[in-house]
Amino acid sequence: MKSRFFSALALGALLIAAPAAAQQSGHIVAQGASTAKTGTTASASPAPAADSSRRYDSQALRFESRWGSADIKRGTDGVAVGTVGWFRGIDVERLVAPSPRAVAEARSFKTDNFRGSLASAAGAMTLITGIVVTSNSSNNAASPVLIILGVGGIAWGAQHLQLGYSALSRAFWWYNRELSR
């Protein structure tokens, strides 16, 4: 009888203590992540504060476009954390650093965004040159070639920009996956 009573007590204690321990380790991981992200030393802050640094509501990322560039927004309030676009952008890899899969996708975004920006800009310049040459009514054989090359460059660049934004979407998907709800 005594041993059964002890067993029941032990079971009860375990059921209460185990999730608490799991939660505690979660806080430690979250604290580590936030320390890595901000580069500051974690103080002995209360648990809820540390937890909120990994909460979906306050930390989950998304992007919204704005005339050729995209604003990266965080949380329910949509606080802007940076802008990415033609030949510019914040360090997305650093932004999603807590998730290795997100970092890989962010790297892919960086590559495609640069290629896309370069090709579409070069294509646009070639196209404009071709149009100017044509509109000057000069019988220059190079003008159709310039127009075709320009359109091709823009299309190739647009394709890479699109691939880049798909990678950015995947990066945020992976980053948001690691956040608690």
Place this chain on the structure above:
Amino acid sequence: MSRTVLWMLAASALAASPTSMSAQSTYDSNALRLDSKFGDVRIVRGVEGPVVGKIGVFRGSDVAKIVETSPRAVTEAQEFQRNYRPGTIIFGLGLVSLGVTTGISQIHDVNRGITSGLMLATFGLLTYGGGRLERAYNALSRSIWWYNRDLSQ
């Protein structure tokens, strides 16, 4: 005593499946994201999941139905649907107008006022259509964000 150890093992096995694990598996299999290829925007579910919606040229997918489990996501999806179709039509008209303007500008004896008016109209159509499209895609982004947020709740 051995029974106590067994009890403790069973209890720890039960406790070892925290809610975050199930939440994560829900996210892995259900969370939505946008994927675009060759001008085609698709809504994809999960890590390697199926395409649940395609955004066509003049017709957006029924996004509100895809995200119906989250009320906030539905509101944003409705905003997307309100802006997408007019946006594509007006932007398309702008492109047609651009073609017409370019063609007319090649004719020598055309009144410059006509060309200038057409250029202004083209600019207006492209800007307004582009703005509506941008509003639509931003609403789609927010809709998916809210849907993924509410997955484990």
